Amino acid sequence: MSVIAVVGGQWGDEGKGKVIDMLAEQADAVVRFSGGDNAGHTVINPQGEFKLHLIPSGVFYPHCTCIIGNGVVVNPDIFIKERDELCARGVDTSRVYISDRAHLVLPYHILLDGLEERARGVKSLGTTLRGIGPAFVDKVARMGIRAVDLLDTAILRDRLEYVLEYKNQLLTKLYGEPPLNFDELFEICMGYANQLRGNIKETSSLLDDYIRQGKRVIMEGAQGALLDTDFGTYPYVTSSSPLVAGGCLGAGVGPAKLDRALGIFKAYCSRVGSGPMPTELCDDIGEQIRIRGHEYGTTTGRPRRVGWFDGVAARFSSRINGLTGVAITRLDILDTVEALKICVGYRLNGDIIYDFPADAATLHQCQPVYEEMPGWCQPTTEATCLEELPQAARAYIARLEELVECPANYVCIGPVRRQAIELAPIL
Ligand code: GDP
Ligand code: IMO
Ligand code: MG
Numbered sequence: 001m002s003v004i005a006v007v008g009g010q011w012g013d014e015g016k017g018k019v020i021d022m023l024a025e026q027a028d029a030v031v032r033f034s035g036g037d038n039a040g041h042t043v044i045n046p047q048g049e050f051k052l053h054l055i056p057s058g059v060f061y062p063h064c065t066c067i068i069g070n071g072v073v074v075n076p077d078i079f080i081k082e083r084d085e086l087c088a089r090g091v092d093t094s095r096v097y098i099s100d101r102a103h104l105v106l107p108y109h110i111l112l113d114g115l116e117e118r119a120r121g122v123k124s125l126g127t128t129l130r131g132i133g134p135a136f137v138d139k140v141a142r143m144g145i146r147a148v149d150l151l152d153t154a155i156l157r158d159r160l161e162y163v164l165e166y167k168n169q170l171l172t173k174l175y176g177e178p179p180l181n182f183d184e185l186f187e188i189c190m191g192y193a194n195q196l197r198g199n200i201k202e203t204s205s206l207l208d209d210y211i212r213q214g215k216r217v218i219m220e221g222a223q224g225a226l227l228d229t230d231f232g233t234y235p236y237v238t239s240s241s242p243l244v245a246g247g248c249l250g251a252g253v254g255p256a257k258l259d260r261a262l263g264i265f266k267a268y269c270s271r272v273g274s275g276p277m278p279t280e281l282c283d284d285i286g287e288q289i290r291i292r293g294h295e296y297g298t299t300t301g302r303p304r305r306v307g308w309f310d311g312v313a314a315r316f317s318s319r320i321n322g323l324t325g326v327a328i329t330r331l332d333i334l335d336t337v338e339a340l341k342i343c344v345g346y347r348l349n350g351d352i353i354y355d356f357p358a359d360a361a362t363l364h365q366c367q368p369v370y371e372e373m374p375g376w377c378q379p380t381t382e383a384t385c386l387e388e389l390p391q392a393a394r395a396y397i398a399r400l401e402e403l404v405e406c407p408a409n410y411v412c413i414g415p416v417r418r419q420a421i422e423l424a425p426i427l
């Protein structure tokens with residue numbers, strides 16, 4: 001198998017960073033394909049603990065080329081900080097490239113993210129305030145500044161003049177804020193150009209070369225399917241596609257080149273930000289899971305909402321992604337829960353439905369229909385194979401496999417690289 005996509009199956013933070021750090025040992029390249037620094041991917045390996053926002057989780061292997069694809073929006077400040085911090089901790093970042101087609105997140109995007117959230121009032125989306133939505137808006141509005149623009153001063157000046165004029169109208173006339181100064185912004189961008197010149201590259205041809213040579217490529221997703229702009233809980237979604245299909249577009253790899261698609265699912269659910277979450281637990285069990293699982297956002301530090309595994313949402317996610325397998329993470333967080341629940345349908349207006357509704361207001365009205373399963377109430381963190389897991393944990397995994405309609409390739413039982421059980425290799 002040479003090309004695989006690894007994507008979030010739920011609302012993000014499923015443990016993509018951990019799984020990709022583990023799989024990248026056998027990969028020649030890892031390419032991030034969507035989102036921006038709204039992502040926070042945690043990796044704990046023999047080199048330490050790292051929280052990556054833009055740089056792919058394969059960076060810890062000297063043999064692995066890391067690409068930030070055209071589908072990612074890149075805040076140069078965050079990239080430079082992340083690259084330099086990794087370097088300072090002894091991680092080789094000389095093989096980290098940014099697609100020349102990637103759009104940039106600039107200071108006005110961050111300002112507008114905050115102003116738009118404020119304007120939404122009680123209907124705010126709970127964004128990460130990283131300017132991600134406004135940057136993707138500019139991309140489709142054909143107003144974006146791309147990495148390639150940094151390489152030509154005249155083009156950069158010309159584009160930035162036009163774009164900033166428009167942004168300043170928005171800032172001053174719609175929001176009553178002071179305008180941004182062109183010369184200062186241009187100076188900042190010239191600084192980015194100096195810092196990033198060595199990283200910017202045409203990356204889709206690089207990936208094509210790798211694929212032609214039969215090398216192994218991992219497409220690294222950010223966020224999760226239920227935050228997808230088209231299929232997520234709209235409008236409580238992010239502004240790019242975390243799906244496998246988004247991977248092909250955001251990396252510049254034709255869909256027929258893809259061999260497998262691995263969805264990452266927590267053994268329960270979590271969500272940061274606003275929007276419906278039918279299985280949310282607002283009781284003691286929820287608090288117990290949040291505390292035991294340290295469920296606080298990697299990027300924003302906000303407490304994550306937690307809930308039981310949602311089989312309806314998971315089956316939907318598996319289908320729209322076309323998953324060939326899943327990795328179930330954080331099984332160990334359920335080690336102390338005596339009785340587990342899994343949502344297998346939604347009760348809506350007296351009926352039971354099994355499909356994930358298109359609209360957030362309808363999803364909000366859905367009451368989960370639960371199936372109960374016994375907990376295992378013993379530690380799983382040292383297990384090295386399926387047989388070493390308690391019978392109740394194996395039964396739980398088997399039920400999740402039925403619900404997502406594909407096999408589990410991996411089960412993770414701790415945050416550290418080695419804490420994973422391989423049931424069937426994906427690479
Ligand atoms: P990502 O955004 O999908 O990469 O996930 P995050 O890094 O934001 O959040 C996942 C958290 O779970 C991180 O703190 C990981 O270190 C941790 N983690 C991943 N897999 C496991 C697991 O199997 N068990 C436990 N206890 N923690 C895990
Ligand atoms: P990783 O890759 C969890 C959520 C935000 C908010 C919504 C829109 O670590 O799984 P945005 O800033 O994207 O406009 O916010 O999306 N969100 C995430 N939640 N994990 C993420 O990334 C997320 N990236 C965005 O909390 O609800
Ligand atoms: Mg995360």
